[in-house]
Amino acid sequence: MEANIDITPDGAVLAQAPQNPCCNTLLPRTGSDIAAFPKPPRGLNHKALQRAVEFIDRHLSDSIGLADIANAACISRFHFARLFRVSTGRSPMEYVLDKRIALAKELLAHRRQKISVTAATLGFFDQSHFTRTFRRATGLSPREFSRLHAPPRNPCRCASGGGEP
Structure with missing residues (x-):
């Protein structure tokens, strides 16, 4: 089976996988077109960071774990730890x-x-x-x-x- 490939009027390439016709992929024409795609968000959003910092401030005298802070921010602990470091430059425990x-x-x-x-x-x-x-x-x-x-x-x-x- 061969993929169907079409070129849109603006020059982008539309590829349709033969196994799954519902899966269409729009590929940029050149490397410079990649800049047109939205950049992924960096770090925690403001609300999640605020919830995490407020939780830390309220529980500073308690035994605080990464899971506790991540739960307060409503994010999985692994995702939270990575995004918190991006946002603050430090790990949550640091x-x-x-x-x-x-x-x-x-x-x-x-x-x-x-x-x-x-x-x-x-x-x-x-x-x-x-x-x-x-x-x-x-x-x-x-x-x-x-x-x-x-x-x-x-x-x-x-x-x-x-x-x-």
């Missing part, structure tokens, strides 16, 4: 980790709390996991970062506000 480290920096710089509490607040397994991850991301341990960035303590604790107690 993005989650970056958000956790950024929040950890804020907490360490502005709050006086135990590092284990900060680790638990941000969804890390334990203080050791948090410390290793934080040091890898910043070059400092959480304690070193806290000491460098925390506001100075008031040395005088008297009620009068100054001088000798």
Whole structure:
């Protein structure tokens, strides 16, 4: 069996497969005609990206998996992971980790709390996991970062506000 080939008035080639007459393929006349076809979309659409980021923000202290974020964006996890990287330049889990480290920096710089509490607040397994991850991301341990960035303590604790107690 041989395929039927017709040329349309504008010069494009129309090929019809003999096994399936319903399957018609329109082929461009030259390589330059390919530019006329619509380009495939790049990355996640705005709504899906917004749903994913909002889900991450709301669940930053929870154990978040790729499937959880993909479900929030209403996309299969494999497709989501690829499109998220195209949209943000990072994998979804790198993005989650970056958000956790950024929040950890804020907490360490502005709050006086135990590092284990900060680790638990941000969804890390334990203080050791948090410390290793934080040091890898910043070059400092959480304690070193806290000491460098925390506001100075008031040395005088008297009620009068100054001088000798």
